[in-house]
Amino acid sequence: MDTTLTAILLGIVEGLTEFLPVSSTGHLILATELLGYDAERWAVFNIAIQPGAILAVAVLYWRTFWEAFIGLFRWDPKAVAFVRNLLVAFTPAVVLGLAFGDQIEVMLENATIVAWALIIGGFAILAVEHYADPQESGGVAALSLRQSALVGAVQCLAMVPGVSRSGATILGAMAMGVDRKTAAEFSFFLALPTLTGATVLQLWKHGSEIGTGAVGWGEIAIGFVVAFVVALAVIKAFVAYISRHGFKPFAWYRIVIGVAALAWFALR
Incomplete structure (x- = not known):
């Protein structure tokens, strides 16, 4: 497949799936199997375009981040609580990511793990939608330290590709x-420090590979821009949709894609 077309397709996949509960990493791994391109050759590309999706959050919510930044200088309680909650939730991923980085990279090579994680995650979404009783919370700054810490702990499950x-x-x-x-x-909001940290770590480890070989800076630039533009549209539409309809459609999507992937692996 032409490298420019592959860059565009992977940029679309990254932008579409990074902030939806369907696993962007899992979809990129499955795209490797489906499209038949050399995954190792494009692995660093997938890392390098991730900041495009991250930038979409910064652009859409710039006012929130700016107010928190300015509020810190005034020691505004709301701004302090906002930053505190993000830092508390971010910490578990830092600890586990540094401790088990090599083991995580090994799992990224296994598409079967992705398929099973998609299926199990789909049923988990259905269970939470059925049993949870969400109440108006007053925004991120109003969450407790306990809630923030538990969200950070749960985020670590996503180190398994497909979660x-x-x-x-x-x-x-x-x-x-x-x-x-x-x-x-x-x-x-938690995606900014988490994904930025993960991206910086991976680029530090594999940065010498960027722009070399058949996948160069041109493809990376295309993938970055595509991921940014698609993520902008997805985030706005996603918040509006789930506020009214919930997550069940994403759960069934995960289950169908996971089952289809397992069936395809068995038959090919």
């Missing part, structure tokens, strides 16, 4: 009674 970082954090928050909108926004 979904956004799905784990959103549903973990909802299971503690947080309303859908606040849970989704907490997940988006």
Whole structure:
């Protein structure tokens, strides 16, 4: 497949799935199997375009981040609580990511793990949607330290490819009674330090490979821009949709894709 077309397709996959509870990493791994391209050759590309999706959150919520930044200088309680909650939720991923980074990379090579994680995660979403009783929470700054720490702990499940970082954090928050909108926004905000940290770590380890070989800076630039534009549209539409309709469609999507992937692996 032409490298430019592959870059565009992977940029679309990253932008579409990074903030939905369907696992962007899992979809990129399955795309490797489906499209038949050399996964090792494009592995660093997938890391390098991730900041495009991250940038979409910063652009859409720039006012929230700016107010928190300015509020810290005034030691505004709301701004302090906002930053505190993000830092507390971010910490478990840092600890486990540094401790088990090599083991996590090994799992990224296994598409079967992705398929099973998609299926199990789909049923987990259905369970949370059925049993959880989310209440209006007053925004991210109003969450308690306990809630923030537990969301951070649940986020670590997403180190297994196919689990979904956004799905784990959103549903973990909802299971503690947080309303859908606040849970989704907490997940988006938490993506900035979590994904930035993970991207920096991976680029530090594999940075010498960027721009070399058949996948160069041109493809990375295309994938970055595509991921950014698609993520902008997805985030706005996602918050509006889940506030009214919930997560069940994403659960059934995960189950169908996971089962289809397992069937395809068995038959090919």
